[in-house]
Amino acid sequence: MGILDTLESQVDAVVGWGRKYSLFVYPFVTACCGMEYMAASCAHYDTDRFGAAYPRFSPRQTDLLLVVGTISHKLAPVLKRVYEQMAEPKWVIAFGVCTCTGGFYDNYATVQGIDTIIPVDVYIPGCPPRPEMVIDGIMKLQDKIQREKAGLLRRRTMSVAEIPSPDTLSTIGGLTPHGQSKR
Amino acid sequence: MAKTPVPPSEERLLPRVRALLGGRVLDSHCHRGDETIIVPAESIQDVMRALHDDEELDFEILMDLCGVDHMPRRPRFEVVYHLCSYRKRHRLRVKVQVDGPEPVVPTLRDLWPGADWFEREVWDMYGIRFEGHPDLRRLLMYDGFEGHPLRKDYPVTRRQPLIGPRN
Ligand code: SF4
Numbered sequence: 001m002g003i004l005d006t007l008e009s010q011v012d013a014v015v016g017w018g019r020k021y022s023l024f025v026y027p028f029v030t031a032c033c034g035m036e037y038m039a040a041s042c043a044h045y046d047t048d049r050f051g052a053a054y055p056r057f058s059p060r061q062t063d064l065l066l067v068v069g070t071i072s073h074k075l076a077p078v079l080k081r082v083y084e085q086m087a088e089p090k091w092v093i094a095f096g097v098c099t100c101t102g103g104f105y106d107n108y109a110t111v112q113g114i115d116t117i118i119p120v121d122v123y124i125p126g127c128p129p130r131p132e133m134v135i136d137g138i139m140k141l142q143d144k145i146q147r148e149k150a151g152l153l154r155r156r157t158m159s160v161a162e163i164p165s166p167d168t169l170s171t172i173g174g175l176t177p178h179g180q181s182k183r
Numbered sequence: 184m185a186k187t188p189v190p191p192s193e194e195r196l197l198p199r200v201r202a203l204l205g206g207r208v209l210d211s212h213c214h215r216g217d218e219t220i221i222v223p224a225e226s227i228q229d230v231m232r233a234l235h236d237d238e239e240l241d242f243e244i245l246m247d248l249c250g251v252d253h254m255p256r257r258p259r260f261e262v263v264y265h266l267c268s269y270r271k272r273h274r275l276r277v278k279v280q281v282d283g284p285e286p287v288v289p290t291l292r293d294l295w296p297g298a299d300w301f302e303r304e305v306w307d308m309y310g311i312r313f314e315g316h317p318d319l320r321r322l323l324m325y326d327g328f329e330g331h332p333l334r335k336d337y338p339v340t341r342r343q344p345l346i347g348p349r350n
Contacts (some may be wrong), residue, residue, distance in 0.1 A: 073344045074325045080346060108332040108341065109324075116347040 008149075015150040019063070019089065020142040021051035026062035028082060031069030033096035036128035045131040050138050059085040064141070065118075070098040071111040083118045091121045091145065093137055096128050103127060194218060196275055199240060203233055217276060224262075224279040228289045234266060234275070235294060242266040242275065245291065248301035250309035254335040258282035260311055264291075281311065290315040308333040 029037060041047050041055070048054075056062045059082045071079055083092065094114055097103040100123045102112035114120060121144060124137040194213045200220060201208055207230055210221040222230045234242045247265040258280040266275045279288055290313040291298040302313040303322035310331035313319055321328065325345060330337050 073342075074323075076344060076346050107339075108337070108343070111344065111347065112342070116344075 012148070012150045013146075016146040016148055019148075019150075020145040023050070023052035023064040023091075023138075023141075024054050024056045024062045025052055025064045025066050026057070026059050026082065026086065027055050027066050027068055028079060029068040030071060030075065031096075031098065033069045033098065033128040036131070036134070037066070037068045037095060040131040040134040045135060047135065047138060050135070050142065052138050059083075060087060062086055063090055065090065065092045066095055067092065067099045067114050068095040070103070070105055071114055071117075072109050073111055074109075076111050076117050079114065080117050089148075089150075091141055092118060093122045093124060093141060094120045095124050095134065095137075097125045098127070100125050196240065196273055199237075200234070200275065203237055203240070204230055217274075219276040219278065221278045221280065224281050224288050227264075227277075227279050228291065228294070230277065231264070231266075231291055231294055234277075239271075240273075240275070241268045241271045243268060243270070245295040245298055245301075246274070248291070248298055248305065250305040250311050250333070252309060252333065252335045260286050260309060262288050262305065262311060285310065285312060287312045287314050289313070292316050307331065310334060 025041075027034075027037060027041075039045065052064065059065070063086075065083055065086060067079065083090070092114075094100045098105060098110070099114045102110050104127075106112070111117065122137045122141045124133050126133055129137075193216070195216075196218050197211055197213060197220070200218075201211070204220075204222070207222050207226050208220050209223060212219055234240050244267040245264065246267045247263075249263050251261040251263060253259055253261060260281045262279050262281070264277040266277060268274075281288055288311055290302055292302065292313070292315065299316070299318070300322055302316050303318075303320060305311050306313060306316075306319050307321040307323050308331055324332065327345070328343055330341075
């Protein structure tokens with residue numbers, strides 16, 4: 001324990017507070033849950049109260065990846081790529097039971113839970129989830145963000161070898177960014 | 184006074200279809216007004232051309248084309264075509280039956296360009312090859328997917344993810 005630790009915990013608290021109220025959302029909407037997402041994010045339920053209403057349709061400008069709807073195996077490399085394009089710090093919410101576990105699509109086509117592809121912070125089950133559950137999920141994520149260690153005072157370095165090259169990104173699963181096969 | 188509705192099981196098209204196609208109609212039935220014929224797979228192009236060009240039947244639209252797996256029945260596979268005439272306001276169902284591990288049916292791509300993707304889907308899901316199709320690739324599943332998932336002998340638990348864990 002030292003002055004640095006005390007200072008760091010104070011900085012973490014401030015940074016966490018700032019981050020949790022300015023979540024820019026990337027809505028990765030694929031299926032019926034999208035309707036519920038629209039309902040939950042518009043004026044009736046107003047997720048803007050939590051600072052988490054502003055959809056950015058570029059992953060590079062977002063903090064929160066909201067995966068809404070069934071993810072098929074064909075789409076999985078695209079989802080992973082979108083996640084990798086987001087800048088740190090980033091969080092993921094699995095919206096709806098399809099994204100949590102595959103839901104009732106226990107079949108050849110559907111990813112059995114997006115956590116087999118990308119890390120997930122908050123799971124919101126329901127088919128589709130009620131807006132109250134979505135709001136609850138966002139609040140739980142805010143709690144989590146508040147408790148995170150920002151680590152701003154400690155120097156972190158990434159070696160060049162760790163940075164993924166564009167070549168490896170563009171060949172995930174042998175697919176181009178739009179999921180088409182290369183021929 | 185309202186017109187008396189057509190009795191539901193009355194055959195309206197089948198007499199004409201039989202006269203047109205003769206011995207190529209292997210079987211036919213009419214269930215609640217849905218008229219169905221079964222024709223040999225190798226003659227499907229001629230049959231469809233005849234149904235398309237006939238003045239009285241005038242089937243200008245291919246509404247649907249799909250596959251069916253009847254395992255363990257023999258012949259195992261069926262390809263079902265639904266034809267429609269907007270001008271004459273009637274419909275007809277045409278079926279062909281095929282068998283074997285790699286069944287083949289002639290394509291209708293040249294008669295109805297819309298058959299292109301239907302046939303690719305049936306190829307993708309059932310592995311029924313459409314002879315003469317210019318671009319018979321999978322439509323829904325991805326390259327590298329093995330097998331045809333709607334075949335009844337495709338294991339129900341088999342997963343082939345592009346990324347992520349396999350089983
Ligand atoms: S969880 Fe239900 S509502 Fe949501 S995408 Fe899946 S099937 Fe649709």
